[in-house]
Amino acid sequence: MTANDPIASLISLLSRLPGIGERTAARLAFFVLEGDAQYAAALGQALSTVHEEVTRCELCGNYGAESRCGICQDPRRDESVVCVVAKVPDLIALEALGSFRGRYHVLHGLLAPLDGVGPDQLPLDALERRITEHAVKEIIVATPLNVEGEATALYVADALSPLPVRVSRIAAGVPHGGELEFTDQVTLGRALEDRRAVR
Amino acid sequence: MTANDPIASLISLLSRLPGIGERTAARLAFFVLEGDAQYAAALGQALSTVHEEVTRCELCGNYGAESRCGICQDPRRDESVVCVVAKVPDLIALEALGSFRGRYHVLHGLLAPLDGVGPDQLPLDALERRITEHAVKEIIVATPLNVEGEATALYVADALSPLPVRVSRIAAGVPHGGELEFTDQVTLGRALEDRRAVR
Numbered sequence: 074m075t076a077n078d079p080i081a082s083l084i085s086l087l088s089r090l091p092g093i094g095e096r097t098a099a100r101l102a103f104f105v106l107e108g109d110a111q112y113a114a115a116l117g118q119a120l121s122t123v124h125e126e127v128t129r130c131e132l133c134g135n136y137g138a139e140s141r142c143g144i145c146q147d148p149r150r151d152e153s154v155v156c157v158v159a160k161v162p163d164l165i166a167l168e169a170l171g172s173f174r175g176r177y178h179v180l181h182g183l184l185a186p187l188d189g190v191g192p193d194q195l196p197l198d199a200l201e202r203r204i205t206e207h208a209v210k211e212i213i214v215a216t217p218l219n220v221e222g223e224a225t226a227l228y229v230a231d232a233l234s235p236l237p238v239r240v241s242r243i244a245a246g247v248p249h250g251g252e253l254e255f256t257d258q259v260t261l262g263r264a265l266e267d268r269r270a271v272r
Numbered sequence: 273m274t275a276n277d278p279i280a281s282l283i284s285l286l287s288r289l290p291g292i293g294e295r296t297a298a299r300l301a302f303f304v305l306e307g308d309a310q311y312a313a314a315l316g317q318a319l320s321t322v323h324e325e326v327t328r329c330e331l332c333g334n335y336g337a338e339s340r341c342g343i344c345q346d347p348r349r350d351e352s353v354v355c356v357v358a359k360v361p362d363l364i365a366l367e368a369l370g371s372f373r374g375r376y377h378v379l380h381g382l383l384a385p386l387d388g389v390g391p392d393q394l395p396l397d398a399l400e401r402r403i404t405e406h407a408v409k410e411i412i413v414a415t416p417l418n419v420e421g422e423a424t425a426l427y428v429a430d431a432l433s434p435l436p437v438r439v440s441r442i443a444a445g446v447p448h449g450g451e452l453e454f455t456d457q458v459t460l461g462r463a464l465e466d467r468r469a470v471r
Contacts (some may be wrong), residue, residue, distance in 0.1 A: 078342070079325040080335055083318040089311065091303050097291065102322070103361055104290050107336070110323040112288065117320025119282040123301070124309040126278040135278055136305070143277070162302055 081108065132203065134179035134196060136161050144176055151175045153210040155203065157229060159183050159217060167215065175213075176232075178203065181222035184228055195225070197232050204238050211239040218245050279305065331402065333378035333395060335360050341377050343367075343375055350374045352409040354402065358382050358416060366414065374412070377402065382420035382445060383427055394424070403437050410438040417444050 080102055088098035105113045117215035129135070133155075137143055144150055154175030158164050164177050180195050203209060214229050216222035229239045246264040247256050254265075279301055287297035304312045328334070329341035332354075334346050336342055343349055353374030357363050363376050379394050402408060413428050415421035427441045445463040455463075 079318070079322055083322055085320050086311070086315045089315075090300050091393070092299070099361060099364065100291070101289050103359075106318060106322050106326055112285070114320050115322050116285045117316045117318070119278070119285050119316070120304060120319065121313050121316025123278055123282055123305050124312050127305055140280055160302075162298060165298070264304055 129179075129181075130134070132199075133177050134181055134199075135164060137178055143196075152207050154213065155200075155209050155211070156213045156215050157200070158215050159222065159225070163215065163217075175211075177254075180216070180225070183216060184225045185221050192228060192232070195228075196231065199231070199239045201236065204233070204236050206266055211241060213241050213243065218243075273307070291331075328378075328380075331398075331469070332376050333380055334363060334376055338394075348373070351406050353412065354408050354410070355412045355414050357414050358424070359423065362414065374410075377411075379415070379424070382415060383424045384420050391427060391431070394427075396428065399428075400432070400435065403432070403435050408437055410440060412440050412442065414442045417442075 083102045083105075084095070084098045087093055087101050088095050090098075093101070099271075105116070126127060126138055127136050128140065129140070130137050130145055131140050132145045135142040135144060153176050155178050156164075156167065156173060156175055157178045157180065158167065159180050159182065161179055164179060167173055178196070178200050182190055182194060184190060184192065184195065200212075204212070210227070212233060214226040216225045216229075226242050230242075233240055236256075244267060246262065246267060247253065247260060253261065274288060282301045282304075283294070283297045286292055286300050287294050289297075292300070302323070304315070326335050327337070327339065329336050329344055330339050331344045333339060334341040334343060338345075350373050354377050355363075355372060355374055356377045356379060357366065358379050358381065363378060364454055366372055366376075377399050381389055381393055381420055383389060383391065383394065399411075403411070411428070413425040415424045415428075425441050429441075432439055443466060443470065444459065445466060446452065446459060452460065
């Protein structure tokens with residue numbers, strides 16, 4: 074193959090994707106090359122334009138094609154309950170449940186002082202403004218259950234304490250189908266501590 | 273999210289790639305969206321144009337940017353030895369060895385009568401022409417060691433029997449590092465049958 078080889082450069086670009094090694098990249102490149110030309114063009118077009126076509130919702134930070142995302146535009150969604158998430162994939166996971174009818178606030182990050190991410194990098198001003206302007210009654214903090222997620226949840230609760238809003242945190246506990254025998258001590262300790270009355 | 277959502281359509285296109293499920297596709301889409309815009313544009317461009325920029329070499333069937341591939345254009349490659357492979361990734365695997373200095377002939381398929389692939393679909397006329405016109409002395413059949421690969425190898429050897437050319441087949445045997453205990457019976461049988469003298 075020549076130095077200026079379009080397949081080699083496609084393989085090299087594909088192998089920069091997360092979790093895609095050289096071998097998988099080659100498999101994908103040959104799949105695209107030997108497959109439908111229309112599909113290759115559509116995928117290429119979608120990748121080329123995604124940065125221009127997708128914007129962050131000016132209200133909640135979710136991704137969308139317009140300045141307000143579909144959820145913020147939907148009048149059936151309850152704007153008095155706002156679920157705070159670290160990133161858009163977490164929002165998508167919650168939406169897949171189909172049971173949450175409130176709105177979201179995407180932080181696009183978590184407090185990580187060691188990586189230089191302080192409270193100023195999180196859009197908490199915007200959240201405070203939403204609470205005041207849209208008469209938000211409850212904030213559900215759905216950041217992950219790890220060190221950064223917990224620290225961020227504490228910080229959010231603290232920052233919102235002067236405002237007349239209820240702040241809750243998603244439950245920590247033994248996951249569905251989880252064997253107590255193989256559950257880590259922190260999870261088991263919290264499951265015991267946060268036990269709920271059944272009668 | 274709205275119906276005409278660029279992220280959702282990107283995820284859906286990515287999930288049509290082999291071995292890429294819905295979840296991985298979402299991870300890749302967010303990686304591209306939240307990463308470098310130049311990278312997204314370059315990857316999109318490479319995918320969009322790969323069908324136009326890549327052609328099959330008119331001599332050997334390998335992929336390249338010109339009508340003759342880099343290997344066929346390289347005067348240092350020995351044109352008297354031609355290695356027959358089923359597909360371009362197999363050629364790339366052999367090239368990665370760095371030890372084969374001959375040329376290739378890519379079949380872009382294997383005999384598979386049950387799937388309707390007969391001898392007419394394989395470019396054997398072109399191979400016969402190469403043998404006569406380029407004074408090829410040896411054909412190494414490097415099709416895979418499975419049913420279709422073996423059937424194709426037999427067919428190629430048979431089709432070339434009227435021509436003054438040596439036809440060889442890559443060795444079958446126990447792979448490097450292979451434990452005899454865990455080697456299948458067909459492989460072990462062939463390794464025994466094709467044993468070579470050591471002194």
